[in-house]
Each structure stands twice: as C-alpha cells, then as structure tokens.
Amino acid sequence: MQLYNQISSVIFDALYAPFGHDFPAFDLLLWPVLMGVVALIVFKYVSNQGAIARVKKQIAMHLLEIRLFSHDIRQVLKSTLQIVGKNTIYVSHNLLPMIVMLPPMGALMVQLVTHYGYAPSEVGAVELLHLELDPASAQLAGDVSLKLPAGVSLDAPVVRTADGQVYWRVRADQPGDHVFEIAVGDEIFEKGWAVGGEARKIPVKRLRSAEALLYPSEPAIPSDAPVVSIELETLTRPLAFFPDGEGGILLWSFGVSILAALALKPVFGVTF
Amino acid sequence: MSPRTAQHPIARTILLAIVCVVWLLPGVSRARAAGESGVFIVGVDGMDPIITQRLMDEGKMPNFTKLAGEGTFQSLGTANPPQSPVAWSNFVTGMNPGGHGIFDFIHRDPANYHPLSSATPAVEDPGSGFHFFGYVFPVGAPEMKNNRGGTPWWDVLVDHDVDVEVYRIPGNFPNPPSEAKVLGGMGTVDLRGGFGTYTLYTDTVVEKKNPKGDVEYVTVHDLDLDGVPETVTSTLRGPPDTFHLEPGEIPTANQYLTQGVTVHIDGDTDTAVIEIAGQRTLIQQGEWSEWLEVSFDALPMGLMPVAGTVRFYAMELRPKLRLYASPVNLSPASPAMPITSPDEFVDEIYQNNGFFYTQGLPEETDALKDGVFDDDDYLKQVGLIQQDTHRMIDLALDRFETGDATFVYLSDIDLQSHMLWRHGDPKHADAPRHPAYRRDSAEKHAHDIENFYRDVDATLGSVRKRLPKDTLLIVMSDHGFQPFTRELHLNAWLRNKGYLVMKSGKKTGYFVTDDVDWSKTRAYGLGFNGLYLNLAGREAQGIVDAADADELMGQLIRSLEAYRDPDGGGRVVRRVARGSEIYTGDRAVEGPDLVVGYEKGYGCSDESTLGEVTEWVIEDNESRWSGNHLMDPEVVPGILLLNRKLASDGHDLTDLTATVLSYYGIEKLPGMIGEPVL
Incomplete structure (x- = not known):
C-alpha cells in the first residue's frame, strides 16, 4: 500500500501540473483522455478480442430470438437464460484487462484528486485535528501529546x-506547509497542514486501513501502529469549469476516459 | 449634432421619433431614470425617537446627528396596533391592516375561537393521507401561503425594471413568489415549523415549569471506568415526522425526526467534543460552536434528507452539565422550504456569507425568559446575530449599484429593548424600578440598550461611507418602545364585567379547552390588542345581533377607557379604537371589532393573548420581557431619518411606501394610502 502510493506519487508528481496547480484544466482534460487511450491499447492486447466479438454476436442473436419468437414463452425464457450465460462469459473476458488497468487508472484518478481536489486552509482558520487510536490501545489516549509547528x-x-x-482545535497563524508531531507513547506520527499560499498538493488524512490508497499525499500509518487515523478538516477546492471535490473529480475523470475510449474505439480497432 | 443638422426637417423628424419611442417605452426606463441614484433603506426594528434624540444630544450617536443635520430626523407614525408584523406589513404594502390583512401576531378562528398565527391563513382542509407500509403520504395537502395581502413595494419596483434586494424583511414567510430578491426575516420558522425551540441537555433540574424549549435530562457516563464521568448520549429533535403523521395532525413530543448527539467531556479540562450527524466540534465551557449541518431522514435509505443547522453552547460542562443547542434552523445550504425569492437568492447569500441564522427571530429570548440563560449568556448569543447582521449588510452594500433599491433589517434594538428594559429605563430617567429589576444584574447591564443604539449608529456610519452620496438613504423604525410593568388579563376583566361568561363552576380556563360559555359571552379578547364581539352569524356560537353591536362596542370602549389600575390608580387603557374606523380595505372585516391601545407601561398578558381566562385581572409583569410596544400607537412612534430635507412632519409607515415608489416616478397602486414625504 505504502509502496504503491510512493510509486504513484513519484510518477504523477513529475507528470502533473506542468504549468503549476493554478491551471487544472490541462491535467483534468489530458490525463483522462490518455487514460481512455491506454485502456483501449490494454484491451486490444490483453483481452481475447476474438472471443469478445464472438460472445457479443451471440448475445445479439439471442436478443433477436426474443424479438422474433416473443409469442413462444419457452423460447423467450430459453433465450433469456442464454443471454445471462453469455453475459457472464462477456464479463469474464473483460476481467483481465480491467484488473491490469485498475492500478494505473486508480492511481491516476486518485492523484488528480490529491492535486486538484483540495485547497489550503486560510490563515486564521481554526480546524479540528483528530487522532483515533486502535481500540486495543485506547488507554494510551492519556499519553498522546502534540508538538505544534511554528505558525x-x-x-x-x-x-x-x-x-x-484525541482532538485538538488548532489555529493557522502563518502560511506554510506545517507538520504536526504527535507522540503516542514512544512513537512519533507526523501530520501535514497546508495553510495559505498557492494551490498545491494538499495533505488530507493519514490512515492505517486500505483506504490510505485514496490519500497518497502522506504516508500510510504502519499496520502495527496503535493509531488508526489522523485527520484534519480540509477545504474542497472550487474548480470553475469542472466538478470539484473528491467525488466530482473521480466521476469526471472516469467519465471522460470512458467517453474517450468509446470515441476512439474504431480508430484502435478494439471491441469491448 | 450641429444646430444646422438639428434644424433639418428629416433630422427633426428622426429626433422627434426617438423622443417618442423613449417616451412610449413602458414606464420601466422612466422609473429607472427617475430613481437613478437608488435608495438604501435601513429598517431598525423598535428604534425609539426619544431615546435616539437623547443619545444624539449626548453625543453618543454621531452618525445619526450628522445625518440629521444634513437631512431630517423626526418621529414616524406606526401601525395600529403597533406590532411588528402589522407595522412592517404597512410599510411593505402601503396599506393599513384592512388592506393587507395582518391585524396582530395572533388572529382568531371564528369557527372555534382558537388562536391562529397571523402568518398563514387558517387551513380548512389539510388533505388526506395515503398509507403505504406504515408511512403516510399526504394527498391534496394545501400549499402553505403567506397571509399578507396587497402588493409589496419591491414587486412594483421590479415591474419597473429596478433591481431590488431585501434582506430579512419581517412577515415574508412563507415567501410569496417574486422577481425581487427577498430574504424573509421575522416569522421565518425553524426546522420544526415553529418560531424556535431550543434544547437543553442537563443533569440538573430546571426550575422553570413548562419551559418553552426541550429539556433533555441526561446522565454523564463513565465509560472508561476511571472514576470521571465523561460521555453523554442523547438526541436532537428535528422536523416533525411528517410521513408518520396524518395530514393536519399536531406532532407530539415523540413524533419528530431525531439525530443522535454524543458529547465527550475531557476529564481534565472544561472542554468537550460534540458529535452529531457525522460532524464534530470542540468547544470550551462558555463557548458557542460554529454551525453544524445536520440531516434528518424523513424516509428510509436517505430518500428524503431534511437539512438543518444547529450550534451548541457549552454553558457548563463540569461539575454539572448544561449544554444548550440552538433551535435547528433551516439550512441555507439546502433549505427544506423556500426562505428567499427567488429560491436561488439564498444560494447567493450562502456562497458569500456561509451559514447564518435563517430563523426569523434568532434572539433566544425564550431561553432568557425560562431562566435557562442569564443576561450574559443571552448577550453572547446576540453578539453572534450581530456578526451575521453586519456580514449581511456588507453583502448588501457590496451588491448595491446605482439605481438599485435595497432594504436591510436590524433586529437588535427591538429584542434587546424587550428583554433588557428591566435593568434601567433608557427613556424615562425618573422611572420607577421595573418589577423584574434585580440589582446584581442591573448594575452590569443598565446601559446595554444604549449600547445597541450606539451599535446601530456605527452601522449607519459604515453604510454611509460605502454608499454613493446621492443615494436616497432612509433609516426608519416600525415603532418605538415603552416600559412594560403591568399586565392586564383582558379576558379576566371581561369576565368580571360580565361580557365573558365561563361554563358553570369555572372561573378560569382556556378557549381551546372549551371552558367558556359562548352562549352567554358577548365579547372576548384574542391577540395582543384584539377584542372581538361574539357576533351572531360570524362567530360559530355568536349571540350579539348586528343591530346591538355598536352599542355594545360603545359600552366596552367607555368601560375600558375608564378602568383604573387598582395599584396606583393609573389609566390602563389609553384609547380603544373601532376596527371599522381605523381600517380601510377589502380585508377590514377580518380584523378585531375593537383595538385596545394600552397606556404606556401596560399591555395585554401572554395568557389572555392566547385565549386564557385567568383569576387575576391585573398584576405586575415579573417577566424578563420587560419593555414593550403593544400599546396605543401614539405612545410608541418610530423614527424617520433620511438624507433629504423634509418640509413637513407627521408621516407614517405607509408614507414611506409611497415615497419609495414616487422616488422612481411610479404611481402608488390602488389601496395604498400613504403620501410621498419628499
């Protein structure tokens, strides 16, 4: 999980925002389209194109049967069952390319959210810093201490x-990429807070669970740590011409990549 | 164009044609041109001319003094009765109550003598319910309508192409459709559909009987068994559980949608985290939280979320718990019912200002009256409202452009004069102490009302700095103020005089529980100033013939005006007016037969207002609600301050309506009774 986040961050931090984070349109248009193209290429070479074409024809044939023999209930039922069966085969042919595409597509979309989904807090903002201990370590709450960064x-x-x-109400006095140090027993956990300044990649939350894959801007919490999560309320960055927030950017990038793949399907000669 | 060209016949014809076209364009362009510098109105509820003049004379309201010197400052006639919904409706429509139909806070239903809110008309048929898997889906439910008739001045201006923005205007809920941008104020309900129900979470007994808010008695649990109790779980009530109520059914305490509330109190510090609806806030003892948006599910699986906003106040966390939750306001981010016209206007305000009090009267006077708040708690909450108000006025000024018409509203002086008058009469230096005077708090708060006046003065200063100089600036109030030291139980007085008869064996009781013998009752009081005859053919059990009505009203007027306070012999009622004499318009027949104008210091009791017949006729007003204006209009005029010299005085609220229209060159509508003051 941590390795995956690190690799994706190295790659996409280098690729994204070539003109700075103030121009989200470039990345939000380019990368979903490229993702659609890559998906087509992966489909072409990883999937069994012949089998997919065949099963699609078979499904079409059974649909025609239902239409032609709609007066024959036994035939309609039989054709329906066959469609269900062929659909299962169709989905199974798509599984492999989908599995191959999932890690890069997921990383690409999550990194888009990380780069463009959030805004830095304003100077003067007051937010809640929240640390959750593992229930088995709840008794450590009294030993948790916070070292505040300057500003x-x-x-x-x-x-x-x-x-x-454990909750702290913290105030941003100065702009900067601040880092809290939270001591839990002998262990120190860091948490970032972006305050003021230009749009940039914003730290959101640190998690111990698999959900950490969605928040690659900070390291995941080690699986053997007594801490489950460290969160700080983060502002959604308003994007003038695109859907904003986590859900908005995920839906946008997924939708655009699908549309690009559908539009370019004939060019690449791909069936899906 | 050279003179030579202009003299050319063709050029003259073209010029004439252009002039004709411009002249024949609908009044819209002319209206815009006539009022091209625009008008900005600051409505200050309850600002009294005598107090204002005194503070101006003492140099404590320099901005008022300066503007009065450049323009005009005078008293402004109020409505009869001088109640805010009535007075603001006069200003909004340019009519008196006979035209707009708002006669009091409380109206009566002649079919059953029950009190009704004046905001919406009585619902005759609530529709029926379609039952489905335990849920009740309303069918044919009537649309909620505003009871105010007439045409608001902003609609007339919009029809003439003037951009209008109105912020927090009283009596505009439910919001009538309008092309003008209007945010309703006083009268806008909370999420429960009432005028604001607070919740107190406590492990201490509340002394007040029948408090107006919800008191949730809770236990602070020691979940980690360290000997220090720290966790509280309870619920917050939201809107009525409509899909489990028959249409028209009034919800009981258990028929509201709820959200769980968890409070974690730190064992070492006077600080707590409150969790509700997936949101958390950390507050210290004595602090208010920010707004939290709370969603209540009216249907399962989140099919119909109803959004509200609430903020908490940690009055005391240890050793006893007293945690206060504000009434759940309609969320401006996604209001469950329209609070602006057009609907999108609230989005524009929310995008600029964030969450704000949408409840019409957000001052938590019930908490102060119930003794849940002390004066410091109350004033702290008022400070939050002032922040909202100032942000909203800033927004109005940001958006104001030359030629626009904008109205902003300040509630501070009205509510604080009601609640804090007992600490020291700001109007009469030699006034005796109010019955609710308490030395300990009075010393600290004796000048609070004055400070609110000074705050309005500062607001005026900042408004003037930002307005274009030639904009018509009007500062006005709907009425003034007087002390409220003695309360008359009008229905008890009517009973003692034989006009109202209780059922046998009863001396006290309520209209709603049918304790009155209507077959023998000739007159009854409902509302703060209303007195009705039990008229045959109009009231359900009316016994007074129309032919006898005039004589009976004469008797009542003479008797009430002659009534003297047994404690001191003062006059209680200054003037009783016949509705037929003071109201004009199509809806005059809906009003009370007589309007009781109390002498200063006196007023109708809350009990009598809502149709209760008490044992005592008159008594001291021991309530913290210690200033009032529900008296004879002559003793509580409002103020008029504007940046124009006026040649005359004696104007009233309806004259301002005519003034605004006339400023834009627009004729007043039929039924509008005022005359322009300019």
Whole structure:
C-alpha cells in the first residue's frame, strides 16, 4: 500500500501540473483522455478480442430470438437464460484487462484528486485535528501529546475521549506547509497542514486501513501502529469549469476516459 | 449634432421619433431614470425617537446627528396596533391592516375561537393521507401561503425594471413568489415549523415549569471506568415526522425526526467534543460552536434528507452539565422550504456569507425568559446575530449599484429593548424600578440598550461611507418602545364585567379547552390588542345581533377607557379604537371589532393573548420581557431619518411606501394610502 502510493506519487508528481496547480484544466482534460487511450491499447492486447466479438454476436442473436419468437414463452425464457450465460462469459473476458488497468487508472484518478481536489486552509482558520487510536490501545489516549509547528497555535485545550479519540482545535497563524508531531507513547506520527499560499498538493488524512490508497499525499500509518487515523478538516477546492471535490473529480475523470475510449474505439480497432 | 443638422426637417423628424419611442417605452426606463441614484433603506426594528434624540444630544450617536443635520430626523407614525408584523406589513404594502390583512401576531378562528398565527391563513382542509407500509403520504395537502395581502413595494419596483434586494424583511414567510430578491426575516420558522425551540441537555433540574424549549435530562457516563464521568448520549429533535403523521395532525413530543448527539467531556479540562450527524466540534465551557449541518431522514435509505443547522453552547460542562443547542434552523445550504425569492437568492447569500441564522427571530429570548440563560449568556448569543447582521449588510452594500433599491433589517434594538428594559429605563430617567429589576444584574447591564443604539449608529456610519452620496438613504423604525410593568388579563376583566361568561363552576380556563360559555359571552379578547364581539352569524356560537353591536362596542370602549389600575390608580387603557374606523380595505372585516391601545407601561398578558381566562385581572409583569410596544400607537412612534430635507412632519409607515415608489416616478397602486414625504 505504502509502496504503491510512493510509486504513484513519484510518477504523477513529475507528470502533473506542468504549468503549476493554478491551471487544472490541462491535467483534468489530458490525463483522462490518455487514460481512455491506454485502456483501449490494454484491451486490444490483453483481452481475447476474438472471443469478445464472438460472445457479443451471440448475445445479439439471442436478443433477436426474443424479438422474433416473443409469442413462444419457452423460447423467450430459453433465450433469456442464454443471454445471462453469455453475459457472464462477456464479463469474464473483460476481467483481465480491467484488473491490469485498475492500478494505473486508480492511481491516476486518485492523484488528480490529491492535486486538484483540495485547497489550503486560510490563515486564521481554526480546524479540528483528530487522532483515533486502535481500540486495543485506547488507554494510551492519556499519553498522546502534540508538538505544534511554528505558525500554528492551539485554540482550545485537548479533548481525550473514553474510546481513544484525541482532538485538538488548532489555529493557522502563518502560511506554510506545517507538520504536526504527535507522540503516542514512544512513537512519533507526523501530520501535514497546508495553510495559505498557492494551490498545491494538499495533505488530507493519514490512515492505517486500505483506504490510505485514496490519500497518497502522506504516508500510510504502519499496520502495527496503535493509531488508526489522523485527520484534519480540509477545504474542497472550487474548480470553475469542472466538478470539484473528491467525488466530482473521480466521476469526471472516469467519465471522460470512458467517453474517450468509446470515441476512439474504431480508430484502435478494439471491441469491448 | 450641429444646430444646422438639428434644424433639418428629416433630422427633426428622426429626433422627434426617438423622443417618442423613449417616451412610449413602458414606464420601466422612466422609473429607472427617475430613481437613478437608488435608495438604501435601513429598517431598525423598535428604534425609539426619544431615546435616539437623547443619545444624539449626548453625543453618543454621531452618525445619526450628522445625518440629521444634513437631512431630517423626526418621529414616524406606526401601525395600529403597533406590532411588528402589522407595522412592517404597512410599510411593505402601503396599506393599513384592512388592506393587507395582518391585524396582530395572533388572529382568531371564528369557527372555534382558537388562536391562529397571523402568518398563514387558517387551513380548512389539510388533505388526506395515503398509507403505504406504515408511512403516510399526504394527498391534496394545501400549499402553505403567506397571509399578507396587497402588493409589496419591491414587486412594483421590479415591474419597473429596478433591481431590488431585501434582506430579512419581517412577515415574508412563507415567501410569496417574486422577481425581487427577498430574504424573509421575522416569522421565518425553524426546522420544526415553529418560531424556535431550543434544547437543553442537563443533569440538573430546571426550575422553570413548562419551559418553552426541550429539556433533555441526561446522565454523564463513565465509560472508561476511571472514576470521571465523561460521555453523554442523547438526541436532537428535528422536523416533525411528517410521513408518520396524518395530514393536519399536531406532532407530539415523540413524533419528530431525531439525530443522535454524543458529547465527550475531557476529564481534565472544561472542554468537550460534540458529535452529531457525522460532524464534530470542540468547544470550551462558555463557548458557542460554529454551525453544524445536520440531516434528518424523513424516509428510509436517505430518500428524503431534511437539512438543518444547529450550534451548541457549552454553558457548563463540569461539575454539572448544561449544554444548550440552538433551535435547528433551516439550512441555507439546502433549505427544506423556500426562505428567499427567488429560491436561488439564498444560494447567493450562502456562497458569500456561509451559514447564518435563517430563523426569523434568532434572539433566544425564550431561553432568557425560562431562566435557562442569564443576561450574559443571552448577550453572547446576540453578539453572534450581530456578526451575521453586519456580514449581511456588507453583502448588501457590496451588491448595491446605482439605481438599485435595497432594504436591510436590524433586529437588535427591538429584542434587546424587550428583554433588557428591566435593568434601567433608557427613556424615562425618573422611572420607577421595573418589577423584574434585580440589582446584581442591573448594575452590569443598565446601559446595554444604549449600547445597541450606539451599535446601530456605527452601522449607519459604515453604510454611509460605502454608499454613493446621492443615494436616497432612509433609516426608519416600525415603532418605538415603552416600559412594560403591568399586565392586564383582558379576558379576566371581561369576565368580571360580565361580557365573558365561563361554563358553570369555572372561573378560569382556556378557549381551546372549551371552558367558556359562548352562549352567554358577548365579547372576548384574542391577540395582543384584539377584542372581538361574539357576533351572531360570524362567530360559530355568536349571540350579539348586528343591530346591538355598536352599542355594545360603545359600552366596552367607555368601560375600558375608564378602568383604573387598582395599584396606583393609573389609566390602563389609553384609547380603544373601532376596527371599522381605523381600517380601510377589502380585508377590514377580518380584523378585531375593537383595538385596545394600552397606556404606556401596560399591555395585554401572554395568557389572555392566547385565549386564557385567568383569576387575576391585573398584576405586575415579573417577566424578563420587560419593555414593550403593544400599546396605543401614539405612545410608541418610530423614527424617520433620511438624507433629504423634509418640509413637513407627521408621516407614517405607509408614507414611506409611497415615497419609495414616487422616488422612481411610479404611481402608488390602488389601496395604498400613504403620501410621498419628499
């Protein structure tokens, strides 16, 4: 998980934002289209194109049967069952290319969100920094301490809950890419906070679970750590001409790549 | 164009044609041209001319003084009765209540003598319900309508191509459709459909009987068994569970949608984290939280989320818990019902200002009246409203362009005069102490009302700095203020005088529980100033013949005006007016037969207003609701301050409506009774 995030970050940090993060349109248009093209190429060489074409024809044939023999209920039922069966075969032919495409596509979309989905907090903003301990380590809540970076102050006393959650209300006094140091027993965990300045890749949350794949801007929490998550409320970056936020960018990039693949399918001679 | 060209016959013809075309264009262009510098109106609810003049004389309101010197400052006639919904409706429509149909906060249903809110007309048929898997889907439910008749001035201006923005205008909920951008104020409901129900989470007994808010008695649990209780779980009530209610059914306490609330109190610090609907906020003792958006599911699987906003106030976290939750406001991010016209206007405000109080009267006066808040708690919450108000005025000024018409509203002085008058009469230096005066709090808060006046003065200063100099600037209030020291139980007085008869064996009771013998009752009071005859053919059990009505009204007027306070002998009622004499318009017949104008210091009790017949006729007003204006209009005029010299005085609210229209060169509509002051 951590290795995957590191690799994808190295690649996409180099590729994205060639003109800076103030021009999201370039990446949000280019990369989903390229992703669609790559998907077509992968489909062409990884999938069994002949088998896919064959099973599609068979499905079409059974659909025609239903239309022609709609008065014969037994034939309609038989054709319907055959369509279900052929569809299963069709999906199975698509599985391999989809599995091959999933890691790069996922990385590409998640990195787009990481680069363009969030805005830095404003100077003066007050946010909640939240650390969740593993239930088995909830008793460590009393031993959790926070070291504030310069430019950030504590706005209220800490709250430790009975179920192992720790909350700090922090205030951004100065702009910068601040890093909190949170000590849990002997271990130190870092958490970033982007405040002020230009649009950029923004740290959101650190997680121990597989969900960390969605937040590659900071390292995942090691699986044997007593901490489950460290989060800081992050602003959604408004994008003038594109859907914004995590869901908006994911849907946009997926939709554009599908449309690009459909449009370019004849050019690449791909069947799917 | 040279003189020579202009004299050419063809050129003259073309010129004439252009002039004709311009002249024949609909009044729109002319209206825009006539009022080309625009008008900006600051409506200050409850600002009193005597207090204002005193503070101006003392140099405490320099911006008012400066503007008065450049233009005009005078008192402004209010409505009869001088109640905010009535007075603002006068200003909005240019009519008196006989035209717009708003006669009081409370109207009565002649079919059953029950009190009704004046905001919406009585619902005769609530429709029926279609039952499906335990849910009730309403069929044929009537559309919620605003009861105010007439045409608002902003609709007339919009029809003449003037851009209008109106912020927090009282009495505009439910929002009538309009092309003007209008945000409703006083009268806009909370998510429960009422005027604001707070929630108090506490492990301490609340002394007030029947508090107006929800009191949730909770236990602070010690979940980690460290000997320090730290966790509270409870619920917050949202909107009525409509899909489990028959149409028209009034929800009981358990028929509201709820959201779970968890409070984690830190064992070492006076700080807590509150979790609700997936959101968290951290507050210290004595702090208010920011707004939290809360969604209530009216149907399963999130098919119909109803969004509201709430903020918490940690009054005390340890050793006792007193955690206050504001009434759940309609969320401006996705209001469950329209609070602006057009609907999108609220988005524009929200995008600029974020969450704000959408509840019409956001000052949490019920909490103060119930003793849940003390004065400091209350004033802290008022400070939050002031922040909202100032942000909204800034927004209005940002958006104001030459030629526009904009109205902004400030509620501070009205509500604070109601609630804080008991600490010291700001109007009468020699006034006796209010019955609700308490030395400990009075010393600290004696000048609070004055400070709110000064805040309005500062607001005026910032408005003037940003407005173009030639813009017509009007500062006006709907009424003034007086102390409220004695309350008359009008229905008890009517009973003692034999006009209202209780059923046998009863001396006290309520209209809604049918304790009154209507077959023997000739007159009854409902609303703060309304007095009705039990008229045959109009009231369901009316007994007074139309032929006897005039004589009966005469008796009531003489008797009420002659009534003297047994404690001190002062006059209680200054003037009783016949509805037929003071109201004009198609809806005059809906109003009360008599309007009771109380002497300063006196007013109708809340009990009598809602149709209760009490034992006592008159008593001290011990409530924190200690200033009032529901009296004779002559003792509570409002103010008029504008940056133009006026040749005359004696104007009233309806004259301002005519003034705004006339400023844009527009004739007033039929039924509008005012005259332009300019």
